[in-house]
Amino acid sequence: MLSFCGQRLPLGFSSSISIQAVDYQSQASLATAFKGQDAIIEAFNPAAAEYQKKVVDAAIDAGVQQLITPDFSSDTFNEYAEGLIIFEPKIKAQKHLEMRAREGKLAWTAIVVGAFYDWAGIRKRAFWVDGRQCSITIFGSGDQKTSISSIDRVGAATVMVLKNTEEFKNRPAYFADWSVSTNELVEILKSLRPTIKWNVNRVPVATLFAEAKQMWDEDTVKGVKERLSTKAYQYLGTYGVFEEQNRYGGDFSGKVEKGWEKDVGELREGFHNLLEEFET
Template identity: 45%
Template structure:
């Protein structure tokens, strides 16, 4: 495969898109942001911005022509447009596509049990259908990162609560899980596009750390020895069943934006903390080598993120 130089990023103004664009530009890639008509999103100075509806095949082909790769960094809900995007990529001669993952493991054999993955699973199925020919010029990679602890602490959705000085322990607290800083999304994208053949047509697992909640409790007590942190124990064995009931109830009510719902929260939690690692929260040997940032780095990050300034 020829060297990838020109990269189009969908969702470039979003949480993932911003770090992906920054990392790609720093690594020397030429980047184009693709935004929808009518969007008033702000972009970094010097970034090329093109406008097209994600389902507008002709406009997408015109914009994507001359690009070597696509990064789908958009909200998972936009994955419903995968057919048009992939067909446009094929028509424009794009050689590699990074799918809208950047989160928990949608390739786990039990992923379909957790309804929150449904848009991504449908998009992945459509991508594989459209690129199934042995001589298809378009390859793909799914980047799996699990949660981003620095972002989650900043916005108050992590299981370590800075404001209240609490740590939520789900279940026994012994289950290991992968977690990373948000910038892993950019680091992983650069790594994949620098060696696309290495990551061809497969998920790639990137993580800065693999820990348990009990590990985090010990670390917090070590780095803040003179503070009182309260541990909140939350049973998790019924999260899957209860979360699915709430999910189906929301469906009956016509709820479409599910990211802030209790059902989404419960199902996302069990995806990471299941005691038997049923949904692949712990990447184990699947994790790409040389990405673990080490215990000292985690302690430094947590001290910085949790100290009041």
């Protein structure tokens, strides 16, 4: 059995799923795995962006028509995204993809969903709400709105894109459940559990970038290659989401596909269900 987000899941996959081992450094190996596929959904983490060029070229070699890029998170298409440093490999890889797409060899779509409030934000206690300790973290003033989604939004959005490939061809597509400020979340949580005393932790966001950049530079000197799990990476990602002027597009509500956002009642219900998980 495998433990995932506090749940016990069986190892293995459905017999209808074909599993292939590939060498990400070999374009030929990737092309063999992609042969006969109409579309590829890339679900690897940001650390694997260095292999994207080979993935793209192998997909073209195999005759793949559609590529769903490994976004499913922050808006790396924001005009200032490159300034956060952490997105540099992804942006570089995206430029290669767009160049090959202009040749008419394949189409692509990037699915941007924002932060996973249920999985990363709460179940993993990465930021925001710790249901076990009854604590809430507020970055900066707490007034900055952030576009957030439940993790199942990825599946729903991917199905939508694959069913309407021409509508979403060669562009980022934005899907979010809500765009909400931390202060609004605090009020929702307090109203859902009025007898609980929530401990509010405030983290200044104004100096977060400078601190993160210093740690990033120190890691560079140390020769750190795997950045994803470092404090510098986490701080830079957090700063990008909660920066008070929305410079990095943490709130992309103005770009969300029409009719996609849920109403506040559904937000309350979602948080109610998550709180119940901690209480059982």
